Amino acid sequence: MTLPAPLAPHSVIGILGGGQLAKMLVQAAAELGFRAAIYSDDWGPALDVAGSHLIGPYENLARLDEFARAVDVVTYEFENVPVVAAEHLARRVAVRPGPQALRVAQDRSVEKAFIAGLGIPVAPFVAVREASDVAAAAATMAGWQSPAILKTARLGYDGKGQARVAVPGDLAAAFAGLGSVPAVLERRIDFAFEISVIGVRAQDGSLACYDVPRNTHEGGILRSSVVPAGLSAAIDARARDVAGRIASALDYVGVLGVEMFYLGDKSTTPLLVNEIAPRVHNSGHWTMDACAVSQFENHIRAVAGWPLGTTARHSNAEMRNLIGHEADAWPALAADRDLCLHLYGKREARQGRKMGHVTRLAPRGP
Amino acid sequence: MTLPAPLAPHSVIGILGGGQLAKMLVQAAAELGFRAAIYSDDWGPALDVAGSHLIGPYENLARLDEFARAVDVVTYEFENVPVVAAEHLARRVAVRPGPQALRVAQDRSVEKAFIAGLGIPVAPFVAVREASDVAAAAATMAGWQSPAILKTARLGYDGKGQARVAVPGDLAAAFAGLGSVPAVLERRIDFAFEISVIGVRAQDGSLACYDVPRNTHEGGILRSSVVPAGLSAAIDARARDVAGRIASALDYVGVLGVEMFYLGDKSTTPLLVNEIAPRVHNSGHWTMDACAVSQFENHIRAVAGWPLGTTARHSNAEMRNLIGHEADAWPALAADRDLCLHLYGKREARQGRKMGHVTRLAPRGP
Numbered sequence: 001m002t003l004p005a006p007l008a009p010h011s012v013i014g015i016l017g018g019g020q021l022a023k024m025l026v027q028a029a030a031e032l033g034f035r036a037a038i039y040s041d042d043w044g045p046a047l048d049v050a051g052s053h054l055i056g057p058y059e060n061l062a063r064l065d066e067f068a069r070a071v072d073v074v075t076y077e078f079e080n081v082p083v084v085a086a087e088h089l090a091r092r093v094a095v096r097p098g099p100q101a102l103r104v105a106q107d108r109s110v111e112k113a114f115i116a117g118l119g120i121p122v123a124p125f126v127a128v129r130e131a132s133d134v135a136a137a138a139a140t141m142a143g144w145q146s147p148a149i150l151k152t153a154r155l156g157y158d159g160k161g162q163a164r165v166a167v168p169g170d171l172a173a174a175f176a177g178l179g180s181v182p183a184v185l186e187r188r189i190d191f192a193f194e195i196s197v198i199g200v201r202a203q204d205g206s207l208a209c210y211d212v213p214r215n216t217h218e219g220g221i222l223r224s225s226v227v228p229a230g231l232s233a234a235i236d237a238r239a240r241d242v243a244g245r246i247a248s249a250l251d252y253v254g255v256l257g258v259e260m261f262y263l264g265d266k267s268t269t270p271l272l273v274n275e276i277a278p279r280v281h282n283s284g285h286w287t288m289d290a291c292a293v294s295q296f297e298n299h300i301r302a303v304a305g306w307p308l309g310t311t312a313r314h315s316n317a318e319m320r321n322l323i324g325h326e327a328d329a330w331p332a333l334a335a336d337r338d339l340c341l342h343l344y345g346k347r348e349a350r351q352g353r354k355m356g357h358v359t360r361l362a363p364r365g366p
Numbered sequence: 367m368t369l370p371a372p373l374a375p376h377s378v379i380g381i382l383g384g385g386q387l388a389k390m391l392v393q394a395a396a397e398l399g400f401r402a403a404i405y406s407d408d409w410g411p412a413l414d415v416a417g418s419h420l421i422g423p424y425e426n427l428a429r430l431d432e433f434a435r436a437v438d439v440v441t442y443e444f445e446n447v448p449v450v451a452a453e454h455l456a457r458r459v460a461v462r463p464g465p466q467a468l469r470v471a472q473d474r475s476v477e478k479a480f481i482a483g484l485g486i487p488v489a490p491f492v493a494v495r496e497a498s499d500v501a502a503a504a505a506t507m508a509g510w511q512s513p514a515i516l517k518t519a520r521l522g523y524d525g526k527g528q529a530r531v532a533v534p535g536d537l538a539a540a541f542a543g544l545g546s547v548p549a550v551l552e553r554r555i556d557f558a559f560e561i562s563v564i565g566v567r568a569q570d571g572s573l574a575c576y577d578v579p580r581n582t583h584e585g586g587i588l589r590s591s592v593v594p595a596g597l598s599a600a601i602d603a604r605a606r607d608v609a610g611r612i613a614s615a616l617d618y619v620g621v622l623g624v625e626m627f628y629l630g631d632k633s634t635t636p637l638l639v640n641e642i643a644p645r646v647h648n649s650g651h652w653t654m655d656a657c658a659v660s661q662f663e664n665h666i667r668a669v670a671g672w673p674l675g676t677t678a679r680h681s682n683a684e685m686r687n688l689i690g691h692e693a694d695a696w697p698a699l700a701a702d703r704d705l706c707l708h709l710y711g712k713r714e715a716r717q718g719r720k721m722g723h724v725t726r727l728a729p730r731g732p
Contacts, residue, residue, distance in 0.1 A: 009696060009709045027393055030415045033696075033709025033722065049396050051414040292655060292706050292727055307701040314727065315680050330375060330399075335673045340658050343375045343399025356399065361658050361680065 003203050004094070006305035007072050009033030013300060014071030014093070016085070018044025018053065020344040020354065021077035021280050024288070026050045028296035034304065039067045045345040046077075058085045068092035075254060075303045079105040079278050080155055096203075096253040096303040101278035104250065108153045108184045111275060118249055120242050121269040123261070124187040127153075134175055137185050138168035144187040150174045153182040162220060164188075189272060191261035195229050197243035198284035200255045200298040200308055207247060208311040209240045210295065213319075215259075215283050221352060225283040225319045227290065228365065235262065235270055246276060255299040257281025282321070282354070289340040289359040290317035315361040327355035369569050370460070372671035373438050375399030379666060380437030380459070382451070384410025384419065386710040386720065387443035387646050390654070392416045394662035400670065405433045411711040412443075424451045434458035441620060441669045445471040445644050446521055462569075462619040462669040467644035470616065474519045474550045477641060484615055486608050487635040489627070490553040493519075500541055503551050504534035510553040516540045519548040528586060530554075555638060557627035561595050563609035564650035566621045566664040566674055573613060574677040575606045576661065579685075581625070581649050587718060591649040591685045593656065594731065601628065601636055612642060621665040623647025648687065648720070655706040655725040656683035681727040693721035 007013075013029045015022045018040030026036040026049045038046050038053035047053050052070065056063035064085055068074070074095045076086070079102060086099040104114050109127045116122050126140040127133065128150065141148050150171065152161035163174040165185065175183060194215040201207045214229035215222060231239070243258040250256075257277035263270050284295040293301075293309030301309055322333075327349055333341050336358075343356040373379075379395045381388045384406030392402040392415045404412050404419035413419050418436065422429035430451055434440070440461045442452070445468060452465040470480050475493045482488050492506040493499065494516065507514050516537065518527035529540040531551065541549060560581040567573045580595035581588060597605070609624040616622075623643035629636050650661040659667075659675030667675055688699075693715055699707050702724075709722040 006697060006700075009693075010711060010713065023396070026415075027396060030389070030393060030711065031708055032700075033711040035414050035711065048401050048417040049392075049415055289658060301700070306697075308703075309700075309707075310703045314729075327375075331372060334372075334398075334667070334675075337674075337676045341675075342397055345376065345396065345399040345401065347376065363680075 004305055007034070010035060011072040011304065012037050012051075012070060013304065014039065014067060014074040015046065015050075015077060016040070016058070016074065016081050017077035018042065018046040019077055020045055020346070022046035023049055023344060024294075024296045025075070025077060025280065025300060028294060029300045031297065032300060032304075034300065037067070037071050039064070048345055058082045061088055064088055065092065073303050075299070076102075077279055097256070097278050098251065098253070101250050101252055101256075105276055105278045106154060108151055108275070109182070112184065114249075115246065115273050115276070118245055120245065121272050123189050123272050123274070126185050127182070128171070128175055128185050129153075129182045131172075131175065131180060134172050138171045141165070141168045141171065141185060141187070147188045149186050149188055150178060150183050151186065152178055153184055160220070189261050189263065191272075192264045193229075193262055194274070195231065195239060195260050195262050196225070196281060196283040197239050197258045197260070198255060198281055198287065198295050199240070199243040199247055199258065200295070200302055200311070201247040201252045202302050202308050203253050203305050205248070206308060207244050208298070208308050209243060210284060210287055210291065210311045211313055212236055212239050213283050213286065219352070221323060221354075222282045222321055224321070225286055227286060227313065227317050231262070232265055235265060239271055242271065242273060246273075250278075252278070254278075254302045255280045255284070255295050257283065259283075283319075285342070285357050286317035286319035286359050287311075287313070288342070289361055290315040314364060316363065316365050318360045318362075320358050320360075321354055322356040322358065324351045324353055324355065325349050333358055370671055373400070376401065377438040377670065378403050378417075378436060379670065380405065380433060380440040381412065381416075381443060382406070382424070382440065382447050383443035384408065384412040385443055386411055386712070388412035389415055389710060390662045391441070391443060391646065391666060394660060395666045397663065398666060398670075400666065403433070403437050405430070414711055424448045427454055430454055431458065439669050441665070442468075443645055463622070463644050464617065464619070467616050467618055467622075471642055471644045472520060474517055474641070475548070478550065480615075481612065481639050481642070484611055486611065487638050489555050489638050489640070492551050493548070494537070494541055494551050495519075495548040497538075497541065497546060500538050504537045507531070507534045507537065507551060507553070513554045515552050515554055516544060516549050517552065518544055519550055526586070555627050555629065557638075558630045559595075559628055560640070561597065561605060561626050561628050562591070562647060562649040563605050563624045563626070564621060564647055564653070564661050565606070565609040565613055565624065566661070566668055566677070567613045567618045568668050568674050569619050569671050571614070572674060573610050574664070574674050575609060576650060576653055576657065576677045577679055578602055578605050579649050579652065585718070587689060587720075588648045588687055590687070591652055593652060593679065593683050597628070598631055601631060605637055608637065608639060612639075616644075618644070620644075620668045621646045621650070621661050623649065625649075649685075651708070651723050652683035652685035652725050653677075653679070654708070655727055656681045680730060682729065682731050684726045686724050686726075687720055688722040688724065690717045690719055690721065691715050699724055
């Protein structure tokens with residue numbers, strides 16, 4: 001198989017989505033001499049830095065055609081790009097990662113079945129597609145002898161579209177409460193902590209992973225990511241292996257985030273995959289400050305057909321999100337000389353909205 | 367004295383000039399949540415990343431007025447901004463660094479007299495403003511008992527506007543060869559190597575310097591900058607002190623580059639100031655990769671009235687410019703996993719043109 005030639009500098013990287021991830025991708029692309037064009041259905045901070053942009057619904061095929069003509073490759077910053085849009089674009093210009101990754105990541109049922117099908121442990125789950133599935137799912141849950149979480153199959157992010165289910169008898173009400181849309185019931189996992197693998201796969205199939213961060217969430221939103229995570233070498237290697245197998249199975253190109261629960265070394269399944277994100281990932285933001293090549297640059301390198309850059313880190317790091325009005329404290333944050341400050345340039349601080357992040361660096365430890 | 371309030375995120379940083387330094391300033395501003403607007407007399411790579419731009423001659427006062435209305439502060443990427451333009455803008459909006467720094471840096475005679483006036487050693491020099499000055503200058507040069515270099519007082523950069531003068535009798539021809547424009551004759555210095563201090567001064571007068579790089583030039587163009595430079599602690603401290611005194615004397619705000627010749631610890635004048643650059647400086651590009659806060663971010667912080675970020679470096683670094691067609695080797699450079707690659711996005715590689723740079727990082731040493 002002959003690989004396409006790498007894109008030369010000055011080529012245009014097209015990005016679907018205009019949020020902070022797109023903004024950081026644009027910045028990384030510009031550092032390598034690329035230009036960037038955004039397609040978004042709304043204003044977003046990426047529009048302030050991109051060389052050009054188109055605003056339109058993701059389903060507007062004529063507008064997508066216009067976008068395809070203006071760019072040399074298409075990538076995206078979020079997994080809820082309509083598959084029909086990605087497939088339409090893919091008939092005109094390379095789309096990386098390919099639409100297959102979107103198809104898997106967009107539906108939690110499909111995603112969990114796909115990962116489990118690779119022989120990779122996931123939390124026990126059962127699909128609840130419609131009200132008539134509730135009784136069987138409740139029976140499955142009874143067998144778990146554990147509380148569970150009901151998650152909508154589609155369009156969930158940052159803790160949205162989720163409901164706790166304490167006992168099987170609560171499932172029907174929880175399903176109705178989420179709007180009776182297709183969902184997945186998952187056994188609640190008593191994990192030690194959460195980790196993620198930020199991997200990047202090039203067009204030639206080569207793969208590299210950043211050091212694994214330990215993540216904490218609050219209210220379903222990522223609060224902080226810390227490297228090193230303090231994992232044993234064996235668990236660390238297993239986590240990377242899992243991410244690599246998922247990326248290979250998807251014939252993936254670009255950065256892939258794989259969120260995992262770490263249950264402790266004594267567990268028979270020390271790692272369970274929670275979900276995958278076919279894009280640069282919030283838990284990899286520390287790579288901007290602690291690595292010579294960030295996840296954003298490596299994503300651009302991969303989608304442009306370039307060789308991967310190093311994923312080594314030169315420093316230990318603790319990344320903390322600035323959520324909602326936390327970013328209003330920018331004068332104090334700017335005065336803290338131990339912090340690398342990143343503000344996304346969003347015009348309005350709403351509750352739960354990611355407005356920026358800070359990274360605290362420390363000399364590299366084990 | 368009350369300092370103006372720091373500019374809030376979303377404020378617009380206006381930058382005069384559209385080249386690679388402006389581009390890197392725009393990128394740094396965007397990371398802090400600022401927007402950027404460029405005023406330039408020609409297309410340049412900064413226009414691909416700035417939120418907005420105006421193209422016009424720097425002497426077009428009406429166009430400058432339009433620019434002033436669109437921005438919250440003005441800074442610049444090059445020292446040859448017409449002083450009249452900076453002064454015109456300064457009556458409408460804060461210009462940082464102030465026009466005074468431009469006035470000094472634009473004329474080599476003024477600059478050398480200014481620095482010498484602070485009691486800081488410079489290479490012996492004599493002004494050659496017109497042909498009638500040649501005889502006296504040649505007599506001065508005879509006293510040096512050394513070859514000399516004739517440099518135009520204005521608009522010299524990257525080795526342009528310079529001529530070697532081997533013996534006093536050659537001066538008249540050299541002066542004519544440079545167009546009989548006002549010039550400065552400098553004694554040629556036998557230095558051990560060149561260094562520079564990249565300092566940054568905040569609005570409150572606080573000052574910080576990055577670690578001092580050792581620089582090499584080829585054909586008058588910066589070839590490489592290496593940190594650490596290998597200076598003794600005493601010389602290192604003296605270099606920083608000199609930069610600080612110059613910045614304070616100019617009541618400077620922003621990043622200032624001070625180029626120096628290092629003559630060896632045994633010299634009675636181990637350091638001579640060569641020239642100053644009232645802007646971010648090519649010999650500080652390694653700070654993008656080797657420091658938590660780059661010279662570009664610290665310049666933006668200073669002009670926005672923010673506290674300075676750290677100037678500490680986490681790694682040793684060697685920065686090498688990509689000049690002219692050297693950047694055509696991007697496939698090999700991209701494949702070298704030890705390099706941080708920066709391409710400026712210029713559309714055409716001309717001889718002597720800075721097209722990008724690479725930085726090689728190594729674990730931090732002394």
